[in-house]
Amino acid sequence: MKLLDRLPEVEGRLREDANLSKVTWFQVGGPADVLFKPKGEGDLSNFLKNTPADIPVFVLGVGSNLLVRDGGYRGVVVRLGRDFTGMDVLDGHKVRVGAGALDGNVARFVASHSLTGAEFLIGIPGSIGGALRMNAGAYGSEVKDIFVSAVALDRQGMRHELTAADMAFSYRHCGIPKDWIFTEAVFQLHPGDEVEISKAMQEIAKNREDSQPVKSRTGGSTFANPEGKKAWELVDSVGGRGLTIGGAQVSEKHCNFLINNGDATARDLEAVGEEVRRRVFKEHDTLLRWEIVRIGEEGSVE
Numbered sequence: 001m002k003l004l005d006r007l008p009e010v011e012g013r014l015r016e017d018a019n020l021s022k023v024t025w026f027q028v029g030g031p032a033d034v035l036f037k038p039k040g041e042g043d044l045s046n047f048l049k050n051t052p053a054d055i056p057v058f059v060l061g062v063g064s065n066l067l068v069r070d071g072g073y074r075g076v077v078v079r080l081g082r083d084f085t086g087m088d089v090l091d092g093h094k095v096r097v098g099a100g101a102l103d104g105n106v107a108r109f110v111a112s113h114s115l116t117g118a119e120f121l122i123g124i125p126g127s128i129g130g131a132l133r134m135n136a137g138a139y140g141s142e143v144k145d146i147f148v149s150a151v152a153l154d155r156q157g158m159r160h161e162l163t164a165a166d167m168a169f170s171y172r173h174c175g176i177p178k179d180w181i182f183t184e185a186v187f188q189l190h191p192g193d194e195v196e197i198s199k200a201m202q203e204i205a206k207n208r209e210d211s212q213p214v215k216s217r218t219g220g221s222t223f224a225n226p227e228g229k230k231a232w233e234l235v236d237s238v239g240g241r242g243l244t245i246g247g248a249q250v251s252e253k254h255c256n257f258l259i260n261n262g263d264a265t266a267r268d269l270e271a272v273g274e275e276v277r278r279r280v281f282k283e284h285d286t287l288l289r290w291e292i293v294r295i296g297e298e299g300s301v302e
């Protein structure tokens, strides 16, 4: 029986054999068996509740920290669309934002209400769901610093309201089970001056362009910084900068970024990353941890 026939009826959209290279920054990787765009939280909850437990389900943000392997994903990939991009200001200088909202849009929304604290989000090209999952951060701030609460659905479709303690944030990580899907979050900001806030955001955006390959097909920081060390320095020290395998290259501009030069496969990208890890381990006895999330099966490119 094909996968689609085992899935419940939904209000949103189910698409078979969906090309994931179109929806990730690296622009590589094979298809998902099924891509599901739910129509709101109720539809998503109903889908999770009625989808047999043996069917793998993965939630995608905007794929800015994700490598999909060439063989694609066997199961359902969920993508939160417009129904999950709402933003409101609540009492006490808080904002509630949908998990599908882009970090940059949230930063601009917050700034337009003369609230400060979310400027760092302007430089992170992901969605709020990805930011919660990865405890995304930049310039000394991270999601943990502004977090008040979040809502997530578990694999059975049960709704959970999560506190900061539940989230168990650590560096580029949160402790919520991997198969839970965030649908919204509340952040705490502070009153500020709109002009100052927008100046700070412009500076962040400029710094980014100067130091990172933000216009390339990339996946953000490849490796998490090991305790007390910088991943990029370790990569640089073993001759990683510019290292190339097939169409994949360690960025010359920032050597903790991998680049698809145009014709890379996921296998090339993973291979160049693994080569760097091997060298760093050999020379520094430090095993770099992949920060980029990798999913799917190895396979050939169609």
Ligand SMILES: Cc1cc2nc3c(=O)[nH]c(=O)nc-3n(C[C@H](O)[C@H](O)[C@H](O)COP(=O)(O)OP(=O)(O)OC[C@H]3O[C@@H](n4cnc5c(N)ncnc54)[C@H](O)[C@@H]3O)c2cc1C
Binding pocket: 025, 058, 059, 060, 061, 062, 063, 064, 065, 066, 080, 099, 100, 123, 124, 125, 126, 127, 128, 129, 130, 131, 132, 133, 134, 135, 136, 137, 138, 180, 181, 182, 183, 212, 213, 214, 218, 219, 220, 221, 293
């Ligand atoms: C040019 C560039 C610069 C970057 N700079 C930074 C930076 O400064 N700081 C930083 O922290 N990151 C940075 N990143 C990495 C990336 O933008 C962040 O990790 C971002 O939070 C990922 O969000 P996403 O929506 O793209 O998630 P994806 O890449 O799609 O997914 C990443 C993980 O989040 C999970 N996820 C996504 N949505 C949800 C949801 N709704 N519920 C549960 N889990 C979810 C996915 O399942 C996956 O495990 C950069 C990336 C690029 C390409």
